[in-house]
Amino acid sequence: MSSYREWNLRSVQEIIGSLKDKPGALLPILHEIQKSEGYIPPESVPLIADALQQTRAEIHGVISFYHYFRQTPPGRNQIQICRAEACQARGVRTLEAHAKEKLGIDYHGTTADKEFSLDAVYCLGNCSCGPTIRVGDDIIGRVDNQKFDELVEELSAAPVSLQPISDGEQE
Incomplete structure (x- = not known):
């Protein structure tokens, strides 16, 4: 489901x-x-x-x-990786490469199971705690490869909540 x-x-x-x-x-x-x-x-x-x-x-x-706009539906868990200078100085490029390999997608991609999408952003306002990612509305700092893997495992295990579709008006 x-x-x-x-x-x-x-x-x-x-x-x-x-x-x-x-x-x-x-x-x-x-x-x-x-x-x-x-x-x-x-x-x-x-x-x-x-x-x-x-x-x-x-x-x-x-x-x-504009990199912000997606042209394909995002995954259930939208992961954004900060690519601003402060996060780059704190090693985000290593995290980016790891995240892309772990998920098997590039930026603006969505995993085949529709579980994850990955996007780049250019400042999450958490510069002193980089590398920083955002998952939904949550900002997570000091993310290394291990912390990223743990987060992906945790999100994968989370139950799926179905969102009601309003009005039955689909196209």
Whole structure:
């Protein structure tokens, strides 16, 4: 059983409708869609382009330019590794290589079982305790390879909680 769910068309349409008339609406729309859905569904790009009277290529260009935006659904456990200078000075490159090998994915990747996704971020504000990662809303400092492995094992063992899908409105 999986907590992996499809994106909600109605929710995306409501986000676009509520923000499309604001100056500089594209980034707020993208942020809200990602907040709501966990990623920017490729099928939402034409909806955004039409609402903002832009081309699909323009929308895709912005999505692909910013590392923050995902174009595929994230795993149940989203792991972000800080790549800012302070964490680099504290050995994050070794941790990055280990995390990618351990999970068998690269940045913006999701494991085949949909359990983990891995992303880079550029400062988690925990500079004195680097290398730092974020899992969901939790910031974890002084992460070495052993601590990373223990965390992955702990997350893998955690029970899956199913999220209700609102309105049955799926696309």
